[in-house]
Amino acid sequence: MTHPRNLSLAEMDRQSVFHPVSSIDDVMRNGPSVYTSAAGVMLRNAAGRDLIDMGAGLWCVNAGYGRAELADASAKAMRELSYQHLFGGASCEATILLADRLLGLFRERAGAPQMARVFFGTSGSDANDTAFKLVRYYNNLRGLPKKKKVISRIGAYHGLTYAATSLTGIEAYHKAFDLPIADVVHTSCPHHYTFSLPGESEQAFSDRMVADLETLIAREGAETIAAFIAEPVMGTGGVFLPPADYFARVQQVLDANDILFIADEIITGFGRTGQWFGTGTYNLRPDIVSLAKGLTSAYFPMSANMVSDRIWSVLENASPEVGAFMHGFTYSGHPVGSAVALANIDLIEREGMVENAAALAPRFVTALRDRLGDNPFIGDIRSVGLMAGVEFVADRAKRTAFPAGTGPHRIVARHAIEAGVLTRALPFIPVNSFSPPLSITAGEIDEAMDRYAAAVTSAMPELI
Ligand code: PLP
Numbered sequence: 001m002t003h004p005r006n007l008s009l010a011e012m013d014r015q016s017v018f019h020p021v022s023s024i025d026d027v028m029r030n031g032p033s034v035y036t037s038a039a040g041v042m043l044r045n046a047a048g049r050d051l052i053d054m055g056a057g058l059w060c061v062n063a064g065y066g067r068a069e070l071a072d073a074s075a076k077a078m079r080e081l082s083y084q085h086l087f088g089g090a091s092c093e094a095t096i097l098l099a100d101r102l103l104g105l106f107r108e109r110a111g112a113p114q115m116a117r118v119f120f121g122t123s124g125s126d127a128n129d130t131a132f133k134l135v136r137y138y139n140n141l142r143g144l145p146k147k148k149k150v151i152s153r154i155g156a157y158h159g160l161t162y163a164a165t166s167l168t169g170i171e172a173y174h175k176a177f178d179l180p181i182a183d184v185v186h187t188s189c190p191h192h193y194t195f196s197l198p199g200e201s202e203q204a205f206s207d208r209m210v211a212d213l214e215t216l217i218a219r220e221g222a223e224t225i226a227a228f229i230a231e232p233v234m235g236t237g238g239v240f241l242p243p244a245d246y247f248a249r250v251q252q253v254l255d256a257n258d259i260l261f262i263a264d265e266i267i268t269g270f271g272r273t274g275q276w277f278g279t280g281t282y283n284l285r286p287d288i289v290s291l292a293k294g295l296t297s298a299y300f301p302m303s304a305n306m307v308s309d310r311i312w313s314v315l316e317n318a319s320p321e322v323g324a325f326m327h328g329f330t331y332s333g334h335p336v337g338s339a340v341a342l343a344n345i346d347l348i349e350r351e352g353m354v355e356n357a358a359a360l361a362p363r364f365v366t367a368l369r370d371r372l373g374d375n376p377f378i379g380d381i382r383s384v385g386l387m388a389g390v391e392f393v394a395d396r397a398k399r400t401a402f403p404a405g406t407g408p409h410r411i412v413a414r415h416a417i418e419a420g421v422l423t424r425a426l427p428f429i430p431v432n433s434f435s436p437p438l439s440i441t442a443g444e445i446d447e448a449m450d451r452y453a454a455a456v457t458s459a460m461p462e463l464i
Pocket residue numbers: 058059122123124125126128157158159160231235236264265266267292293
């Protein structure tokens with residue numbers, strides 16, 4: 001297909017698009033991969049090939065592609081109001097209804113009645129930057145100006161704005177950006193399979209992770225630490241499920257040190273774990289929750305921060321003296337995003353997608369294990385709900401890593417495209433991740449896993 005200036009779309013891309021999180025060198029040599037249309041779990045590329053998208057984009061198209069209900073909600077909201085900001089106390093119907101709906105969902109489906117208000121943004125990253133600023137604001141209003149640091153975890157992914165990149169615990173994202181900033185400290189990565197000591201049980205490992213956190217707090221001084229941020233399941237790091245007791249024990253440590261808990265539910269929110277929220281799955285007691293992605297199934301860029309009543313009451317009480325809360329964005333609470341989010345939540349509820357994720361979860365992991373459990377280069381297959389990771393090792397018995405630069409998961413992901421399925425090659429340790437739309441069927445899971453297994457087989461000569 002040729003376009004203005006008689007160039008192919010791919011060539012125009014190479015000459016004009018600055019791709020996020022991409023190798024410029026690779027795009028100039030091999031890229032881009034252009035996609036043209038999608039429906040359900042299928043994505044069509046410019047060559048007319050249909051691929052099963054086992055990533056749901058970037059863990060985000062929870063309701064699946066091509067839903068007319070979301071397009072209609074968006075068109076209606078654009079015609080009716082188009083835009084409304086929330087500054088200076090302005091508001092609009094869809095945004096009010098959405099805030100109320102989110103608080104209700106958290107109360108009823110996540111067992112978290114402490115959530116008091118919802119602040120809106122446009123991306124997961126800005127939600128985490130908002131959380132970062134909020135905990136400072138809260139402690140300044142409480143007369144604790146030294147209590148500012150945020151503890152994150154090695155291997156965490158919290159986005160790529162300035163504070164969010166710093167919270168992200170993966171070095172590749174810091175390189176050449178002079179990050180992380182001061183006031184962010186990272187504690188150990190709680191991924192038992194890769195980071196446990198030889199023979200260390202999951203419980204002993206969990207104990208050690210909690211002890212590391214306590215040591216860090218003692219070293220920095222609890223009076224300097226405002227918050228701890230965690231994904232209920234670490235996604236981009238490698239689909240790391242929390243080890244036994246981990247969050248219950250972490251919560252005790254946080255409570256004992258007057259440290260807030262920020263739950264980054266940007267991936268786990270809206271059904272991914274087989275429950276509505278990771279907060280419910282893992283019995284968390286967050287003070288701030290970051291939501292994005294599945295909030296609108298990515299049909300509109302929107303994020304939300306829920307804040308607990310203990311934070312809200314400090315802000316509310318201090319308000320007459322402190323003056324306006326001077327944080328927010330042009331698109332905070334955008335009425336089109338709010339209408340899409342409401343329609344999306346309706347769709348997820350009406351079609352039972354969270355229940356579908358829970359029901360298909362065992363079949364999903366069994367399908368992976370049946371096909372790949374004996375592969376000599378696959379050390380671990382783990383999952384919760386419709387979120388799974390396949391971890392590659394050079395030697396299964398010794399759990400040794402491939403030599404630096406081999407990238408077995410990248411090789412397999414490339415073969416997967418050939419086999420007609422999309423999986424992601426994650427940037428921290430060699431893991432292929434899977435997080436399909438929650439509307440996926442049992443038949444589609446089986447077909448996707450057949451294709452992925454074929455990709456692993458065809459990649460084998462390059463792994464040996
Ligand atoms: N937090 C988590 C857990 C994420 O997975 C992501 C994105 O992948 C983000 C934050 C950042 O979201 P965004 O890319 O919308 O800024």
